[in-house]
Amino acid sequence: MRLLIEHRTAYRFSQPQRRLIQLLRLTPASFVGQAVVAWRLDVDRDARLRAGRDGYGNETTMLYVDGPLEAITLTVTGEVLTEDRAGMVEGTNEPLPPGLFLRATPQTQADAAIADFAATLAAAEPRPLGRLHALCAAVQARIAFDPGDGNPHRDAATAFADGHGVCQDHAHIFIAAARLMGHPARYVSGHLWRSDGALVQPAAHAWAEAWLDEFGWVGFDPANGHCPTDAYVRVAAALDYRDAAPISGARIGGGDEALHVDVAVAQAEDQRQS
Known part of the structure; x- marks a missing residue:
C-alpha cells in the first residue's frame, strides 16, 4: 500500500x-x-x-x-x-536483546487482576502464537474503546480496572499480560490508515509487538483485535508509551x-x- x-x-x-x-x-x-x-x-x-x-x-x-x-x-x-506481512517484523534496527522487554515499567506493571487474566488465557492455549492471538482478542473484548479517554500516561492496571480506554491502554495491558506469560513485549507507536474513511485522526496509533523464538517479533493490535497489516506505518518502539511517545x-x-x-x-x- x-x-x-x-x-x-x-x-x-x-x-x-x-x-x-x-x-x-x-x-x-x-x-x-x-x-x-x-x-x-x-x-x-x-x-x-x-x-x-x-x-x-x-x-x-x-x-x-x-x-x-x-x-x-x-x-x-x-x-x-507498506506490505502485509501478517504482523511479522523483520529488518528493524535492534540494539537491545529481546529479553530486556520482559522488564515491567510503571505503565506496564501487572496487578492481580491482569495476572489472573493472563493465567486463564495461558492455561487455555498451550501454543505460544495461539496464546498471543487469544490475548489480543481478549484485550479487545475486555477493554471498550473510548476515544474521549485519552490519557497516554495511565497505567495498565488502572485501564484494566476501568474496562475502557484508547489504543495506548490496550497496548499496555497486552504488554503486561504477555510478559507474565514469558513473552518479551514492547509498545509501538505509528500510524494507521482507516478503511472506514476517517482521514483525519486526533492522535497517532499504538499497538504492541511480542517476541516468539520461532518467528521473532510479531505485531499485535489489541485495540482492533488483529495483527498489523499494510495499513500500518511503524515509527517507534520501546518498553512503554513514555519511551516511544x-x-x-x-x-x-x-x-x-x-x-x-x-x-x-x-x-x-x-x-x-x-
Whole structure:
C-alpha cells in the first residue's frame, strides 16, 4: 500500500516561553515490508534540529527553540510503501536483546487482576502464537474503546480496572499480560490508515509487538483485535508509551500549554483509482 501521512502538532502557551527542548520520535525507518519513500519535518519558526537515534534504535530528532515563544507548530509529511506481512517484523534496527522487554515499567506493571487474566488465557492455549492471538482478542473484548479517554500516561492496571480506554491502554495491558506469560513485549507507536474513511485522526496509533523464538517479533493490535497489516506505518518502539511517545521534552517558562494534534493518513491518489 502507498500511504501519505501528515502529522501536525500545535502548541500554544498562556505566557511566552524562554526556551523549548523537545525529543521527537516522528520519523519512521525502512525495514522489510516498510519503505520510506519521502519524509519531511517542518517547524513554523526558527529552530535547531539534530537527527539521531535513541537506545531502542528509533530515529529521533532533537528540537531546540529559543524564545520568547507563544506558539509553535510541528508538521511531518511523508510517503511510505507498506506490505502485509501478517504482523511479522523483520529488518528493524535492534540494539537491545529481546529479553530486556520482559522488564515491567510503571505503565506496564501487572496487578492481580491482569495476572489472573493472563493465567486463564495461558492455561487455555498451550501454543505460544495461539496464546498471543487469544490475548489480543481478549484485550479487545475486555477493554471498550473510548476515544474521549485519552490519557497516554495511565497505567495498565488502572485501564484494566476501568474496562475502557484508547489504543495506548490496550497496548499496555497486552504488554503486561504477555510478559507474565514469558513473552518479551514492547509498545509501538505509528500510524494507521482507516478503511472506514476517517482521514483525519486526533492522535497517532499504538499497538504492541511480542517476541516468539520461532518467528521473532510479531505485531499485535489489541485495540482492533488483529495483527498489523499494510495499513500500518511503524515509527517507534520501546518498553512503554513514555519511551516511544511522538514528542517529549521540556520548556523553560511558566503558564499553561494547550496541545492540538491532527493526523491524516491516506492512500495515494493513483492507488485509489487503480
